[in-house]
Amino acid sequence: MDAINIALKDAITSVDIVGPDDNxxxxxxDTDEAIRMIIRNINNNLKYCKSKTDYDIxxxxxxxxxxxxxxxxxxxxxxxxxxxxxxxxxxxxxxIVGLYLDFGNGCQLDSYDDELTPTVIIGxxxxxxxxxxxxxKMKFETFRRLIWEYRDIFMISNVFLSxxxxxxxxxxxxxxxxxxxxxxxFQLIDQWESNAVMKRQMAIKQLFxxxxxxxxxxxxxxxxxxxxxxxLSGTAPQLVKSTKKPAGVSFTFVNCPQLSLRAMLNIxxxxxxxxxxxxxxxxxxxxxxCQPFLQLLEDTGGLPRAxxxxxxxxxxxxxxxxxxFEKIYKQHFNTIFYNVKHHxxxxxxxxxxxxxxxxxxxxxxxxxxDAIPVSYNTCLDPSKQDYTIxxxxxxxxxxxxxxxxxxxxxxIKMPFFFICLYNDKLKIVDRELEExxxxxxxxxxxxxxxxxxNYDAFRTNLLIKRGKKSARLGELYRGAHGTxxxxxxxxxxxxxxxxxxxxxxxxxxxxxxxxxxxxxxxEAFVIRAIVQNNNLYYLSGTAESxxxxxxxxxxxTTGELHKILSQCQHITIxxxxxxxxxxxxxxxxxxxxxxxxxxxxxxxxxxxxxFYMTKDINHGSxxxxxxxxSRKKVxxxxxxxxxxx
Numbered sequence: 001m002d003a004i005n006i007a008l009k010d011a012i013t014s015v016d017i018v019g020p021d022d023n024x025x026x027x028x029x030d031t032d033e034a035i036r037m038i039i040r041n042i043n044n045n046l047k048y049c050k051s052k053t054d055y056d057i058x059x060x061x062x063x064x065x066x067x068x069x070x071x072x073x074x075x076x077x078x079x080x081x082x083x084x085x086x087x088x089x090x091x092x093x094x095x096i097v098g099l100y101l102d103f104g105n106g107c108q109l110d111s112y113d114d115e116l117t118p119t120v121i122i123g124x125x126x127x128x129x130x131x132x133x134x135x136x137k138m139k140f141e142t143f144r145r146l147i148w149e150y151r152d153i154f155m156i157s158n159v160f161l162s163x164x165x166x167x168x169x170x171x172x173x174x175x176x177x178x179x180x181x182x183x184x185x186f187q188l189i190d191q192w193e194s195n196a197v198m199k200r201q202m203a204i205k206q207l208f209x210x211x212x213x214x215x216x217x218x219x220x221x222x223x224x225x226x227x228x229x230x231x232l233s234g235t236a237p238q239l240v241k242s243t244k245k246p247a248g249v250s251f252t253f254v255n256c257p258q259l260s261l262r263a264m265l266n267i268x269x270x271x272x273x274x275x276x277x278x279x280x281x282x283x284x285x286x287x288x289x290c291q292p293f294l295q296l297l298e299d300t301g302g303l304p305r306a307x308x309x310x311x312x313x314x315x316x317x318x319x320x321x322x323x324x325f326e327k328i329y330k331q332h333f334n335t336i337f338y339n340v341k342h343h344x345x346x347x348x349x350x351x352x353x354x355x356x357x358x359x360x361x362x363x364x365x366x367x368x369x370d371a372i373p374v375s376y377n378t379c380l381d382p383s384k385q386d387y388t389i390x391x392x393x394x395x396x397x398x399x400x401x402x403x404x405x406x407x408x409x410x411x412i413k414m415p416f417f418f419i420c421l422y423n424d425k426l427k428i429v430d431r432e433l434e435e436x437x438x439x440x441x442x443x444x445x446x447x448x449x450x451x452x453x454n455y456d457a458f459r460t461n462l463l464i465k466r467g468k469k470s471a472r473l474g475e476l477y478r479g480a481h482g483t484x485x486x487x488x489x490x491x492x493x494x495x496x497x498x499x500x501x502x503x504x505x506x507x508x509x510x511x512x513x514x515x516x517x518x519x520x521x522x523e524a525f526v527i528r529a530i531v532q533n534n535n536l537y538y539l540s541g542t543a544e545s546x547x548x549x550x551x552x553x554x555x556x557t558t559g560e561l562h563k564i565l566s567q568c569q570h571i572t573i574x575x576x577x578x579x580x581x582x583x584x585x586x587x588x589x590x591x592x593x594x595x596x597x598x599x600x601x602x603x604x605x606x607x608x609x610x611f612y613m614t615k616d617i618n619h620g621s622x623x624x625x626x627x628x629x630s631r632k633k634v635x636x637x638x639x640x641x642x643x644x645x
Contacts, residue, residue: 033255056250079180089223130166164226179228180229183233341421357387363380423458479598482586486588575594
């Protein structure tokens, strides 16, 4: 276009600046489904399929920070580097171009667009992205001003033809052009139009619909030398759904899963490998066994933005990445956690969301911790019927994980960082949660006991905050194996705190959860059925051994302690990593196996439970409840059947 040359007359070339997001390496997520849709589009185009619904615009929708933009970049990288998707008609005759158009940064909509047609609004931005951005030191607003006189020629079809002609100089005759057009923050299109109509009395344009219609025409047959695959990413899936019928073309939502721990380790390893990291004699990298660092990665919940903040904080120390990995066991990970938490608060403003509706916040937290399925239409606050899960995903920070591939139900996933922010405002426990469940815990001798006690107090207090007065033991200890009689015992819920006994029990505050201090006798409360194997000690896995230890606990309570507890029904709850024969059950005994940790602790706390269980665990803890029906006390002994190093 001559207009482009006019804009570039005095333009200064630019050296592309790589930002932090670009520096974090790609780790492949599953792009197979998206690739299949693209292949189907191409095949339908080549066959001149006339049904518009047989063509798909790809969409990645969901909460901010889950990696939607990154997924689009990974998808294009796969298309570019692994061309087994290319049809035979295009083999050895294909040129691939990736365009990234961001309505949130660089190509924002404004009042100058009020008088433009939809095709020109989008065409101008596509032209800027291809011809100007990252090549010249020029902003979109400057580019638009320079070519304003010629604005009407920047229709989408004209722009793509100009792109083809521009690169045709280097192309072979009749070469196929494949454009992967990634449009980010598409929800801002609807927001801009709503504001322009209401505040500036702009005529309704239906910009999103017109944009998708124009772009879809480059999918439809008959075959041409320009094929454009559009990929939308943003936080307003309902906008796409409402546009689906009038646009004609189909919209296919692609799953954008959070990063797995393996993927996050691979990303961290990308940096570590630059500095020849230290290994054990067996060849394993020492940094990969640093428990606080691994826990910090898990606490991100696989949220790419949270991972970015974690790595930024880790590498901020003097000496950067090299210093961090060389002295990883001397790092202050609790401080790193605290700083990342506040970065996330600044980014998401979670405090404001909680303050606006505390009841809704409690329900979101409860549904997340207990992994209770929800649908898009679920409303967690009956007084706010328009606060559906679908709307909250767009306007808030909730992350939805499909229950399965074919389900219309989801679980709400909260990174542990978010749960800590929720506790800051909801005061489920009266301390900052990162202090209650520290990443870096030096008290190895009692870390598991402390973890279980604090988790039980946290979840019990959360149920009370939601207005629950009582619960069955089967509800409190989800996934526990025990007789139905024991699981059905209903107890009153009273707020719990965790304190440390300075001497041997009994407790001073019967409603507190007590932890034995060093030197306090714990024989009455700890199951010690042990099988020795390489310095690891496990529960034998039979109900008989558990029953013997339970009876010993009952007989071991003497003196004043026996007098206080004589009116209690004693129930032992044991945690084990060894498989348990649940066909043989004993009354007043509950078993929680490691395989049931996700059910009992919930997905967010389960990983922490696994980490804590690797430490030396020797002591018992107690919790007292009141049974509703007879006011009889129920004494629960939390016992650990694990290893000693």
